[in-house]
Amino acid sequence: MTTQVGTATDPRSRVDGLGWVSRAVFPDERVGLTVGAAPPPGHRAVARYAVVPSVARARFLVPLGAPRAGAASLLAYNALRPPKVRALRAVLGGLARFGPAGLAPFPTLTVSVPAGVPAADLLLTERLTDALGGTPLLAACGVRPPDPNGKPTLQLFSADGRPRGYAKIGWNDATRALVTAEAAALRALRAVAGVADHPLPPGLLTETAWAGQV
Numbered sequence: 001m002t003t004q005v006g007t008a009t010d011p012r013s014r015v016d017g018l019g020w021v022s023r024a025v026f027p028d029e030r031v032g033l034t035v036g037a038a039p040p041p042g043h044r045a046v047a048r049y050a051v052v053p054s055v056a057r058a059r060f061l062v063p064l065g066a067p068r069a070g071a072a073s074l075l076a077y078n079a080l081r082p083p084k085v086r087a088l089r090a091v092l093g094g095l096a097r098f099g100p101a102g103l104a105p106f107p108t109l110t111v112s113v114p115a116g117v118p119a120a121d122l123l124l125t126e127r128l129t130d131a132l133g134g135t136p137l138l139a140a141c142g143v144r145p146p147d148p149n150g151k152p153t154l155q156l157f158s159a160d161g162r163p164r165g166y167a168k169i170g171w172n173d174a175t176r177a178l179v180t181a182e183a184a185a186l187r188a189l190r191a192v193a194g195v196a197d198h199p200l201p202p203g204l205l206t207e208t209a210w211a212g213q214v
Helices: 017-025 069-075 085-094 124-130 173-192
Strands: 034-035 042-054 060-063 108-114 136-142 151-157 163-167
Touching: 017 136, 060 069, 069 085, 069 136, 069 151, 124 136, 124 151
Parallel strands: none
Antiparallel strands: 034 108, 042 060, 042 108, 060 136, 136 151, 151 163
16 A cells, blocks of 8 residues: 655645755655655655755755765856855855765755655656666756746766766656657767767766656
């Protein structure tokens, strides 16, 4: 028997960006999401995130499972960000190196699954871990206002902080079509990878359709 998780502290019940991203990344109702609370009865915690800077003004979910991955999620990919944003992320990245203790001022989002249910059956990061060779992956995610054409994007890192890729999520008809088209374009660009005068496209590592998402 499976049951739905209560919504008392579940951010998926929110109508803001945190709610939108949470529903896209964790669409299975059997997954427990709690902020500042223990997992639901019968669940085991499988991941935790710092909600930066707060639940009401969430902008970024930082993985807490490995300090180097958490720090890398804040320190990588900053070259095109405004100077003030880069400076703030540098400070937070330094704090993240201390693990959960360094990011203790921020609310903690706990992800849990029912006891006895494999996490890979319910969580995108676990499915991607299996698809990309089995090395555990940790995901960071930016939070933006809800957008019917927006694609929540996970930054994927190994526990030692090495970037492993991005995962774009198509969560409705429009974004599923966009993600599918982008994947097709990346496959087509493989033919010109390394050809003179052509930019080097990012490699397509994997595709998956799961829980209504692509």
